[in-house]
Amino acid sequence: MRALFRDLLTHRELLWILVQRNLKIRYKNSVLGFFWTLLGPIFLILIYWAFIRLLKIPIRIDALITGIVVWQFIATSMGDSLNAVLGNANLVTKTAFPRWLLPLSTVCANFVNYLLTFLVLLVFLLVRQAHFGPVYLLPLILLTHFALCLGLSFFVSSLNVFFRDVEHLMSVILLAWFFLSPVMYTNEYVSQMIHEQEGISCSIANLLQACYLINPMAGIVTSYRSALLSEDLLPLAMFVAPFLLSWAMLLTGLAVFQKLEKRFGDEL
C-alpha cells in the first residue's frame, strides 16, 4: 500500500501527463471538441426520454437525467479501459513505470469529464429548483463511484491484454448491467413492484429490495438521486453493502492487475 502511494508521489507528473493525453486524444480531430462531453449525454437523454414516454415507465425527467449522467461515467470509463494498457503497448514494452497508472489515468480523465457534466447537471437542477437532499454525502458518493470504476478498469484493462474476448463480453455485460441498474427507472419503482407482489411478507420484500441494491450501481445511482433530488430516500444502512462492494472491487481489481502486469511485457 505504501509502495502505491510512493509510486503516485514520484510519478504524479506522469499521471498528470497521461490524464491530459487521454483528454486531448479523445477530442482530437473533432470540431466540437469538449462539447461532446455534454452533447453525448444530452442526445442519450432525448432518446431515452422518448422511449420512456412510449413505455410509460414512471420516472421524472430530473431523475432520468441524473441516472444517465451517472451511468455515463462508468460506461465511458469501461470503454476506454479496454485500451488503457493495450493502447500503450509502446510505453509498456519500452519503459518502466508503475503500470497501474495507465488504468488510473484513464479513469481520472473520464472522471474529469464526468465532473464537468456533473456541474452542468447541478446547474440544471438548480434552475429547475430541484428539491436537494443530503448533498453533504456527495463527496463520499463520488469517491465510491470513482473507486468502482477504477476497480473495474483494473480488471478490464489487464484481462484484455491476454484475452481479447473481454472486449466482446464487456459490451454484453454493460448492456445487461444498464438494465439491471435503476437508470431508466427508479429504485422506488422496483420496490413498488416487489411490494405489490402477492403472498410476500414485508420482511421478505425488504430482503429482496436489499438484494437488488447489492448491485453497486443500483446503490450508487440511488444514492445520487437521494442526495440531489430527495427521491428514493432510503435508510443509510441500505447503502452500506453496495458501497463496501465498490471498494472491495477496487482492491480485488488492483490485486488482479498487479498479478497480471508482470506478464504485460511478454504479451504485448
Add this chain to the structure above:
Amino acid sequence: MNSAPTQNAIEVRDLGKKFLLHARGEATLKSVTLDWITGRRKSLREFWALQDLSFSVQAGETLGIVGANGAGKSTLLALLAGTKEPTTGTVETHGKISSLLELGAGFHPELTGRENVFLAGAIMGLSRARMSERFESIVEFAELNEFIDQPVKHYSSGMYVRLGFAVAVEVDPDILLLDEVLAVGDVSFQRKCLERIGEFRDEGKTMLIISHDLETIKKVSHRILFLEKGGMQGLGEPNAVIDDYDSRSRKLQSSGLRREWGSGEIQITSVSIRDVNQSPSEAFRFGDALTADIEFEASERIESPVFGFSIADSEGRLLYGNNTQLESFEIPFVEGTGSLRLRIGELRMGQGDYLLSFSVHSADHKKNFHRLDHHALIQVTSDAAFEGCYMPLQWELNRE
C-alpha cells in the same frame, strides 16, 4: 538512490526468462479454458530466452553485449530495464536507469515531439522544471528544431531514433541501456552518438550496449558479454571475447549446411584438420599444407571402399572434390577400426571461409556408407584478391 554496500551498479543472479509461445494463434478464453479443462497446456510452448545467467557490472563500467539473433540480448536488457519480469533469479540495479530498447523509445505516436520529451521525463520521474532545463539541448542534439511540435507519427525512423537517443541520454541516468542504437541513423549521427557515449563513459556512468558492430563495440566497452542461446558464452576483455564470438558465429553459420548421412557399414568416427606442424588448426594461409586425419570403423569386412573429400565455399558451393579411386590409391578392404591420412600440399583458395566434406562409399558409387557434408570449417587468408581457386597462369598481350 540506493546506497548499497556493493560497488556494483548491476548484479544479476541465476537469471532466467521463460516465454510461453502460443503454438497457434492468440490465446482466447476458449483456448485457455480448453487447456484448463483438459489439464494440458497444449496451445502453449515453453521457450527459455535466458537461463542461469549471473554477472555483475561495476559502477562506471561499459559492458558490451554480443550474440547472434535470438541469443537473448534484448531480453536481458528488457529485464534490466524492468519492462519484463524475470522467471527465475534476480536483477539488482543501483541508480536511475534510462534505456533505449530495440529500435525505439516509448513514444506515443499521437503526441508531438515536445510532449513526448516531457512524457519520457515524467516516466523517469523528472519534474517538468528539470525537463524544461534540458529541453533545448535535447532538441539540438536530435536536430529536430522545426519538427519538435509535430506528432512523432510523422517522424522518419531516423528522427525517431535521434529523439529517443537524445532523451535517453539527457535525462541524466546513472545507468544507460542501449539496444542497437548504432545500427540506425546516418553516419554523422552515429558519430555524434559515439561521442556522447564516450563522454558518458568519461563521466563515470554505467552503460550496457548491444551492437552487431563488433569494431565499435570493441572500442567503447571495458568488457564484453557474449551470449549464446540464452546462456553466457564468454565475459571479459573485449578483443578476446570478440575474436571468440567471431569464430564461433562463423561456425554457427556453416553448421546450417552440415549434414550427416549414409548406410553405416563404415563410419567415419572423427576427422581432425591439422596444419603443417601436425597441430589441429582452422586457420590457414594461401599455399599452406593441410593434413586431415580420418578415423573410421567398419562393422564388417568391406571390399575396396573409396574415401573422398571436397572443398566448398562458405555458402556450400563446390570448388574442388577428389577421392582415393580417382587418385588410384588402392584400399583392398577395411574391417574394424583404422585411419587414413589426407595431405594437401598447397591450399590454393582465395581469402575466405571454406567447408570440407568427407565421405566413404562403395567402388561402384552405388552405396554411400557414410557422408559428412560440410563437416569442417577452415579459414584461409591471402594477400591476393583473386576469387575461388588459384590456378597457375600467364597473361599475354598482343597489340596490332
